[in-house]
Amino acid sequence: MAKVLCVLFEDPITGYPKNYPKEDIPTIQNYAGGQTLPNPKSIDFKPGHLLGSVSGELGLKTYLEKLGHNFIVTADKEGEDSLFEREMLDAEIIISQPFWPAYLTEERIAKAKKLKLVITAGIGSDHIDLNAAIEKKITVAEVTNSNSISVAEHAVMMILSLVRNYISSYDYVVKGGWNIADCVSRAYDLEGMNVGTFGAGRIGLAILKRLKPFDVRLHYTDKYRLSAETEKELNLTYHENIESLVKSIDVLTINCPLHPETDEIINEQLIQKMRKGTYLINTARGKICNTDAVVNALQSGHLAGYAGDVWYPQPAPRNHPWRTMPHHGMTSHISGATLSAQARYASGVKEILECWFENRSIRTDYLIVQNGQLAGAGAHAYTTKN
Numbered sequence: 524m525a526k527v528l529c530v531l532f533e534d535p536i537t538g539y540p541k542n543y544p545k546e547d548i549p550t551i552q553n554y555a556g557g558q559t560l561p562n563p564k565s566i567d568f569k570p571g572h573l574l575g576s577v578s579g580e581l582g583l584k585t586y587l588e589k590l591g592h593n594f595i596v597t598a599d600k601e602g603e604d605s606l607f608e609r610e611m612l613d614a615e616i617i618i619s620q621p622f623w624p625a626y627l628t629e630e631r632i633a634k635a636k637k638l639k640l641v642i643t644a645g646i647g648s649d650h651i652d653l654n655a656a657i658e659k660k661i662t663v664a665e666v667t668n669s670n671s672i673s674v675a676e677h678a679v680m681m682i683l684s685l686v687r688n689y690i691s692s693y694d695y696v697v698k699g700g701w702n703i704a705d706c707v708s709r710a711y712d713l714e715g716m717n718v719g720t721f722g723a724g725r726i727g728l729a730i731l732k733r734l735k736p737f738d739v740r741l742h743y744t745d746k747y748r749l750s751a752e753t754e755k756e757l758n759l760t761y762h763e764n765i766e767s768l769v770k771s772i773d774v775l776t777i778n779c780p781l782h783p784e785t786d787e788i789i790n791e792q793l794i795q796k797m798r799k800g801t802y803l804i805n806t807a808r809g810k811i812c813n814t815d816a817v818v819n820a821l822q823s824g825h826l827a828g829y830a831g832d833v834w835y836p837q838p839a840p841r842n843h844p845w846r847t848m849p850h851h852g853m854t855s856h857i858s859g860a861t862l863s864a865q866a867r868y869a870s871g872v873k874e875i876l877e878c879w880f881e882n883r884s885i886r887t888d889y890l891i892v893q894n895g896q897l898a899g900a901g902a903h904a905y906t907t908k909n
């Protein structure tokens with residue numbers, strides 16, 4: 524029997540919910556681009572319930588314990604004496620969400636002698652040392668597409684919140700004010716602006732499609748050029764590289780994975796190439812941006828705003844400078860964890876586990892590393908340290 528170690532974020536401070544704002548969540552038929560939704564043989568949870576916190580158990584407890592597996596759930600993941608550090612030593616399968624990642628460093632992978640499968644319940648497996656996983660022939664899988672639209676919607680919200688100066692305007696109201704001039708002296712219409720994405724994969728393209736009705740000029744850069752018809756449909760301007768992109772836009776949204784090519788690519792030098800008053804949105808990974816470069820650019824006024832959903836490390840320490848820098852719209856890695864997204868990625872994890880235990884192949888879309896090399900979605904988007 525296998526030990527399955529599942530790292531989930533903590534329950535709400537008010538306790539695990541007894542009810543929810545909505546009775547049900549809309550069901551979608553398939554993903555944009557045609558990929559089918561997760562299709563496990565069964566699920567043991569109600570879609571729309573909180574699955575990603577410790578008491579939600581990702582909806583896996585009944586299934587795994589029925590098969591006789593040892594299912595351990597914890598939020599305690601940091602440091603040598605964490606429960607995660609102890610329990611991973613003989614775990615065959617480790618599951619975690621990017622929002623509360625179980626960092627699987629080279630050292631930890633070396634200690635986890637029985638580890639065979641690592642599942643990201645969501646998208647983005649950079650919290651796993653992919654080189655070490657390749658070395659040890661560990662399979663790494665993630666639930667591709669499961670929260671792409673969730674994140675795309677959050678990014679559009681962040682763009683509008685910054686450009687329209689929503690957050691501080693809301694703050695004035697909450698504090699009893701009626702400060703029209705204070706609110707509008709940093710407020711613009713998005714219409715007519717140049718908006719670009721660094722990475723036009725599932726999320727980047729979904730953001731471009733959602734922004735089209737705002738009558739903005741759309742730009743992108745990606746390792747792979749989009750089709751001519753997509754460029755025509757969205758009236759896209761393609762840029763060979765990020766340097767060309769940032770010189771041409773007022774709003775940059777970052778939608779690429781964190782890997783050696785993109786690690787801290789948004790640094791002081793690149794920010795200086797951006798137009799004064801650029802807005803930066805980062806729902807991809809915190810470490811794609813240099814922490815201090817963002818703070819300095821906001822303080823100098825070169826950047827008009829930064830809204831991100833991702834930090835480094837996670838969870839961010841209470842004194843992380845992005846919590847208090849001016850003109851920010853930070854959230855705590857929640858964009859891909861809506862109740863709607865949780866239902867999809869919990870189903871996807873169940874599908875992957877069913878395939879694993881029944882010796883069926885995991886669908887290629889979900890693979891990041893398999894048989895000692897990058898595979899599936901991982902081979903398309905990632906590179907590993909050479």
Ligand SMILES: NC(=O)c1ccc[n+]([C@@H]2O[C@H](COP(=O)([O-])OP(=O)(O)OC[C@H]3O[C@@H](n4cnc5c(N)ncnc54)[C@H](O)[C@@H]3O)[C@@H](O)[C@H]2O)c1
Pocket residue numbers: 621645646647648668670671674721722723724725726727744745746747778779780781784785806807808832833856857858859860900903904905
């Ligand atoms: N905030 C969240 O909750 C959340 C949720 C899902 C995904 N994400 C992050 O968003 C990222 C993108 O997700 P996705 O589903 O769109 O992935 P995707 O693989 O569909 O798209 C990523 C795109 O980035 C491009 N890319 C990679 N390296 C590049 C480079 N050096 N230059 C130019 N383009 C490059 C790839 O070619 C690909 O088209 C994920 O890797 C993850 O880190 C965050």
